[in-house]
Amino acid sequence: MTDPKQAEIDYPAAIGEEGRAWLRNKPFHHDPRMTSRLLIDFGHILQILDLHAGMSLVELGCGSGWMTRFVARHGLDAHGYDISPEMIEIARELADQEGTQATFEVADMENLDLGRRFDTALLYDALPLPQQPQAPLRQQPARDRRAHCRAARLPGARPLLDADLAARYGAVASEAA
Numbered sequence: 737m738t739d740p741k742q743a744e745i746d747y748p749a750a751i752g753e754e755g756r757a758w759l760r761n762k763p764f765h766h767d768p769r770m771t772s773r774l775l776i777d778f779g780h781i782l783q784i785l786d787l788h789a790g791m792s793l794v795e796l797g798c799g800s801g802w803m804t805r806f807v808a809r810h811g812l813d814a815h816g817y818d819i820s821p822e823m824i825e826i827a828r829e830l831a832d833q834e835g836t837q838a839t840f841e842v843a844d845m846e847n848l849d850l851g852r853r854f855d856t857a858l859l860y861d862a863l864p865l866p867q868q869p870q871a872p873l874r875q876q877p878a879r880d881r882r883a884h885c886r887a888a889r890l891p892g893a894r895p896l897l898d899a900d901l902a903a904r905y906g907a908v909a910s911e912a913a
């Protein structure tokens with residue numbers, strides 16, 4: 737059986753040119769429903785984490801870094817980490833092309849000592865689930881996701897999980913109603 741972490745590392749190489757083009761264009765160049773879901777998620781993240789220019793943010797499992805780069809464009813001091821060197825290479829290249837001041841490093845979030853504090857942390861569609869690696873993230877009980885997040889030992893960070901986001905969408909909508 738393939739080591740799940742190795743599979744994450746190899747993922748960008750395994751998905752072919754079309755898959756890598758999506759990684760580069762994310763959240764755009766997909767069907768309107770997917771692109772709008774991602775953009776709406778980003779909007780909610782801005783709102784729920786109350787992200788203001790000048791704050792610091794770390795994203796773990798940032799992939800090709802679209803959210804980290806968006807956050808940097810919003811004026812934050814933004815840092816993305818991912819276990820896959822190829823993802824980080826793409827993220828750095830895109831940040832360079834855009835002139836975005838975000839930094840990207842290769843790291844395993846389960847064995848990571850960031851050595852500093854951030855105002856906030858983001859794990860979006862990227863939580864490692866060693867207890868039930870086959871189960872999709874959204875089917876995991878929230879308490880397991882939170883336990884894994886705590887296990888990531890984020891110093892002083894307030895983690896936001898995408899499943900929690902979904903739970904909060906209702907609250908945001910009803911406040912607006």
Ligand SMILES: C[S@@+](CC[C@H](N)C(=O)[O-])C[C@H]1O[C@@H](n2cnc3c(N)ncnc32)[C@H](O)[C@@H]1O
Nearest residue numbers: 744797798799818819820843844845860861862
């Ligand atoms: C589904 S992708 C999502 C990437 C990004 N958050 C996004 O929304 O585009 C999950 C990412 O988590 C990364 N990842 C998985 N396990 C990790 C770990 N232990 N440490 C750091 N990154 C990890 C993968 O390499 C992959 O880039």
